Amino acid sequence: MPEKISLDWSNKDDIEGVSFPRDTLNRAKYATFLTQFLVGQGFDETREKDDQKRNYVLNLNSEWGSGKTYFLKRWSHDLKAHFPVVYIDAWQQDYSDDPLMTAISSIIKQLREQAKMPESSPKFQLPKKALGLLKAAAPGFARSMAKRYLDMDLAAFLQADDDSELKDAKDSEGNPIDLSELASTMVKQLIDEHDGKKKAIDDLKVHVANWVQTVTETQQLTYPAFIFIDELDRCRPSYAVEMLETIKHIFDIKGIVFVVATDTEQLQHAVKAIYGEGFDARLYLGRFFNSRFSLKAPDLKSFLEVHTDISKLSGEYLESAGIQILPPNEDAKVTLSNISVILDAFKIPPRTAIQIADRVVATISNMPNGSKIDILILTTLLCFYEENHERFQEIIAGDLKFQNKSGNEAGLNEYILDHFENCESLIKMQINPMEIICTLTPSDYGPRLNTFGLATYVFSLRLYLVEVFIKFFSAPSFIFISSINSQYDEIAPINDLFKELITNSKKEPQRIGLLWFKILNIHYQVDSIKASEYRDYVELASALDLIEEDAEHD
Template sequence: MVKQIELDWSEGIEIEKAFFPEDKLGRVRYATFLTKLLASQGFDKARAEGDQKRNYVLNLNAEWGAGKTYFLKRWSEDIKEYYPVVYVDAWKKDYSDDPLMTVIASIIEQLRKQAGKDKDSPEFKVPRKLIGLLKAAAPGIARGLFKRYVGIDPVEVMNADNDNIGSIKGEDGENLTDVNGKPIDMGFAASEAVKYLIDEHDAKSAAIENLKTSVFEWVSAVVGKELPAFIFIDELDRCRPSYAVEMLETIKHIFDIKGVVFVVATDTEQLQHAVKAIYGEGFDAKIYLSRFFNSRYSLKAPDLENFLEVHSDASKLSGDYLRDLNIEVLPFNEDAKTTLRNISVVLDAFKVSARTAIQIADRIVATISNMPRGSKIDILMLTTLLCIKEKDHNLFDEIVSGKFERIIQSGDSQKTIYLSDFLETYIPESSHMRHIEMHFDPQEYASYFKTSPYSSPVVNQYTSGSYRLYLIEYLKEILSSHFGSSGKSRSIIYNLGGRRKSPDQEQTPLEKIGKALTEEYKKHQNDTDAQTLGVPALLWVKFLYIKNKFESIDMDEYKDFVELASPLDWMGKDELPEID
């Protein structure tokens, strides 16, 4: 019966002087599930006596940003209480050319500490015989010794072109000679080469068997812990291709030790590229990698809202920070988390990768931080343009030039596709009704509405709260209009200052919006939620655009914001803690 273990990641912890925050994605349930799965695969008393212990290799697959390192670090740290555990950061060790010794050194050091033994403890000494056998098994060393004592390079012998029995010729047709310059006798060379290969194979086999015995002894020395032992290999996809492939071969052929389970964390797609770098583009890397793993478990892509909260400098989007800079943004939210949530809604709609999401968030923060005091900016508009710039440079240029327009020919008729229509099909329908939030008090901006030049002002009855508009309505009514491609006259929504162009003009745009807000309130006066959702929220954004002169930010300014910030690329650390 597998021990029932429930892991708890509700609080942050420090692991090896690095802080790992609480689990905001609910990933702990995956770690709990996998612990039970691997524990039962590696050791089960219910199986026949000779089959109780098994070797098992799991590929933990996740794209960059899904938090593999956070996941493995917290998981491996928590189960040390129950099982012998080893964690290997392959990328930090790939300066070494020997994956085998990397794993052995990590096993000895970490299991020794878990067993409470000092460095001189005999249980955790590598046997001299094992060291000798491992050295003998190393092809490069064995080849050198063979050449030194026999006088022949076995590789030259095996690659040579044999035209006659008496001597061996190289590829250039010349007779091959030994180290003393004498022609090599074929019979002697063949005999010695075969002996060399057999000896090397025997030495390697003996070394491997001795190593397996030693590893299991080290595992058993961790008293009070149950089988199986867990060995976690992290960051393999970031290693040199040759090192990554050698590590997999080492795990497959040397560490197939009963009672030991491996968890190899990779971005499997990137690892396939590494394999192809070794074996060629036409090589089937997917099938090749499947040889090394018993199963694969894929972590889902991270939720961008929580992801950005961890990886971005959210403090620079807070109300306090913006007030200190005297920067006005729309939609404004006192809480930076709400602004990040709005940004993540746009990023999700444009299906950007986790890495690109961080880059865009950093560019937004950098843009705001470097704006002159007294500046204004629409964060949603900036985010949308940064996404479009990443996805399609030509489309971006069309939009910021105010020249976006597509003509579709249908028989004898033509249809004009404006940006508002285009964006409706460009982003997935599942994102259309996602909410954009704006927490504000309408009374601060208008205690009453003037709805026409002749009527009396109407009291503004909207109250402070969270106003939510739909993303698709923002893109069609605000962004598309700002860039002159909504299929409507820009002056319907925008007019500098909202002033009357002439004394006989019936309504200014601001008066039109005030009238629309009044009508919406009457329509929903008994439904508080309806007063703050959808059309009323959109109308308030339009009202603020005119009232606070956000419409004065012209297309060239947004183009400059994006083009100045776009070269800023987030390089990342090893992999930031969290999400995972």
């Protein structure tokens, strides 16, 4: 094998007709590490000759949204240049009642293709003994005999305490029947079936090992072979468990490494669905795997960039559509980052985060020319709506009441302070204030030339919620009526903002950022939007439940 295989996913790649984008979640380093680790487990020429090849099963634990399928597809594709590789999407094939057939058919087909041999090649044919194993006719034969002659279940027949229970047996029509010969036939059939299965399994293992060897020899590849099993946690519980049993007891073949990718927590639920809630599913699953590697979920911003269409958030689109959003950003990724800051603060789970981000985008893309909106208010309200519909309505109505930690009744102000006490995340705003407002006219001062230039202005989400969100939904007087053609010195609120801006011009960057947000809020008349309009936006968008596909990035 190569001394070290380094995987590079910095560019997009087309795999079996599907385009996979570059590795924005920086996963290639994990694939490189796991490759070296698993190669050492599955094949090591420095070990004793009869121990050079080993069987190994890795559980790749990955929660939804962490890029599991993308990871496996790109990893397995790249490994084909070095090793025999099989990729099995278990969920796409769980319509079958036979996981063994699923595995065998995939192994034969993909190894044969990797060896570049025709379908008729005698080297890649399923042995006749294995066909008998797959059909598993004997148990059905025994069951049918018990049902035919006794009108009873096979298990009940076999659990009879003694021969006396069989002497008085009658067939399904009530006629006496001597079961001694029938019992003997059935027991012999079951024993023969068990022995036949064992021989078939042994024969199957030999053939699989030979198929792998054929690929290594014809394509100058090396051991071990990699077999990837994806989406097992999405399968029917019985199918998932049977697939694990198949891997454990039938494919424990030296020189083969299995990578079984699951959301292990979900797979544990599947196991409990079969064996009961009190069953120790974690311990049970542990016996199938040699080790577990957990693929960490990405940060929410990176996650949303993969799953959300952000083209409608770009400055170019918004300008062409005649839509003004706050905070303004030319780069759509910065706006998405601001959305993710709020979702993170609410601890919104990944699936719901995608839906809320999509609802923000859907709202903006359906706004008519001349519209304006504060996406921080919109996103915050969407989170409140998802959290608690009743609380959302109370916020809109301006009469939120809740019981605080002291047991006293409190309002929106204390609710925000309590729930976002440790929130230090920053909102970003890319603007050039000099191009928007040339002259500042603070109260108690004469006109001043605006010297605030192009920059990324920042302010904390918590500060925004306290000084903008709370005031918007609890103080009607906060809504100022303004016009871009108005004389600013006639509008007390904005003059006060200018005054504070000049006072803090060389201090507290976050304070300056929030002051500019407030100024733009008045300047663009975004502050004139009514609470009822935000309510309509939220309720309309939330009625749209987007059913996400588990795309290649999952």
